[in-house]
Amino acid sequence: MIEIIGLTKKELTSVLEEMGEKSFRAKQIWHWLYVQGAKSFEEMTNISKDLRNKLTEKFTLNRPKIVTEQISADKTHKWLLEFTDGQRIETVFIPEEEHGAVCVSTQVGCAVGCKFCHTGSQKITRNLTAGEIISQFMLVKDVYAEWPSSSQDNRLVSNIVVMGMGEPLHNADNVIKALNIATDQDGLAVSKRRVTLSTSGIVPHIPEIARETGVKLAISLHAPNNQKRSQIMPINDRYKIEEILSACQEYQKIVTSRYITFEYLMLDGFNDSLQDAQELVALMKKYKIGAKFNLIPFNPWPGCHFKPSSNNRVYAFSKELEKAGFAAPVRTARGQDILAACGQLKSKKSV
Template sequence: MSIPQNPAPVNLVGLSREEIATLLREMGEKPFRAKQLWHWVYHRGETDFSAMTTLGTPLRTKLAETCVVARPHVVREQRSEDGTRKWLLRFPDGNEAETVYIPEDDRGALCVSSQVGCTLTCRFCHTGTQLLVRNLTAHEIVGQFMAARDAYGEWPSPTDESRQLSNIVLMGMGEPLYNYDNVAKAIGILLDNEGIAVSRRRITLSTSGVVPMIRRCGAELGVNLAVSLHAARDEIRDEIMPINRKYPLAELMAACREYPGASNARRITFEYVMLKGVNDSEADARALIKLVEGVPCKFNLIPFNPWPGSGFECPPIRHIERFANILFEAGYTAPIRMPRGRDILAACGQLRSDSLRERASLHKARLAAGEADDHAPAAAPLADASGAVA
């Protein structure tokens, strides 16, 4: 006869208010306890139930026996000479994703991943060389932000403008609109004024152009929209971004024109990676102006960030400046986003992690070829009693 195993502890990170209320109700607790627990988990960032002193001792004991408040495990942290920080985070199943903090003068943005790998295979993007392994859950998305806040000691949640982690950009690994439900749930948790309390105007979701989901995103989430555009003509975008064959530019621009809340005060951002000899000519700039007519928008011009085997080059800065000037003279804001974190492969388009599945595939291939493998995958790590990954 098999001996029944204790159920895995419930990770409170990633649970909504309603889910926390249900959990406590099933424990026989009063409804007001949910607000208290929410405060400890998401406002104070507390991981030790014994320190949650507004909760009664019996409840704290019960929570410690059945729940955890766990972040992803930091496998590796890298720091760039320009202050950028990149974390490789491992989840309980052994898969990994990268998260990047990009500092500004007195604050900065956290670039959060929504998937392990990516399904889009954009040719200029390093992440696209890692095929999709799986979607990240709400607790894994929120956990990235909480792990970064741990690193900066920003607990309790700052109530003023002093926070360094001031902005969140869903521009990391993966296509957020292909993981909409988990992303939407995570954003709801991040926005809650009694918890992490990030302002809606400080969250930006970036999409490569999943047209059917753009309107839903605007209507339900109301966050800032960034679109990875990168070309003004279908024949070029088809080649460098295969998603364009499914949702061509005319459909994408129609969705942008209809994006709820878009206005001159709240413009859509078009991300545009500058690729030498591909999309950087004066004719491309003028085609871009014609393409976005009628869309309240601005541009981010991104010098291409090289990665091993990419096959693309960055244009000379004078060419990028000429491109920017053409857009500016047409009335558009078009700053050149100077690369951050290139030395640690943390710049735009450079994120990539070796997931457990990918490491296993490489290991099998090397064994079949009779090669020694110094990077064989370990077994999926097990969570210890605190919820941390060993």
């Protein structure tokens, strides 16, 4: 059986041709899957009963199973999801006034092991398939009834942030496939400007993301120099800040219109001094990167020894970056009460 969600258009067309079907069938099925949100072949009423039976024999069409869900006081919605092999991940929906972002996971666990990250404390089990990645977004559209068949007028499920469990560029092929399905204009049609991939800096794949997807890029930087970064992100011993910034230059040669967001977790007494901010400014100026910063209040979790920076320190840090011409908003922590905020996802004991 082939998982139909996650096949590229080309792959779907060629499997159908192998079954003796004309290529327009692939377009019809694509439309049912990604425009109508069909959850079974039975719903595909403009396809003959005979072909629907054949599709049922050849393909699976599954959404992940919802094991548990929680909605936080600020309406952040988190699901613990299970795939057919019993592996579990978390997906989070962060609604705003007029839009909302689905934070998708790309791996069960993570091999990067950032010291501040709850997910990173859970060992890597496996990569998710392209279908398992994109079906998280589709499941949120199901829950919020945002397919054309529903009477719902709102269109809140609009953005994708690839920032859930896992390092997306350790699963680059499947992530690229999933993002190309998400942004296909004949299907889910999510604008590339509404998709952000966040990486700890897996250098060889950064230009590939620009070339193959054109989505926005965020780098988990979290420190202004290698000495500090290596203390909290062991991956920095493999890919140094200078190599990451060179790869960012490559990205911006291809995707010229987009700023790169540098995520910066504010850790009390570790990376939050004015000198740290000045070092960051010097780094960005040296590499001439169109950059903006996202200052993230640290969300403590049980067993982690870091503490959040005080509001005053965060404010002063932000001002120092702004003085040098960089946007540096402080991200509002969302879903903190349900451990749905950045770096807090974990599938083993969650919710």
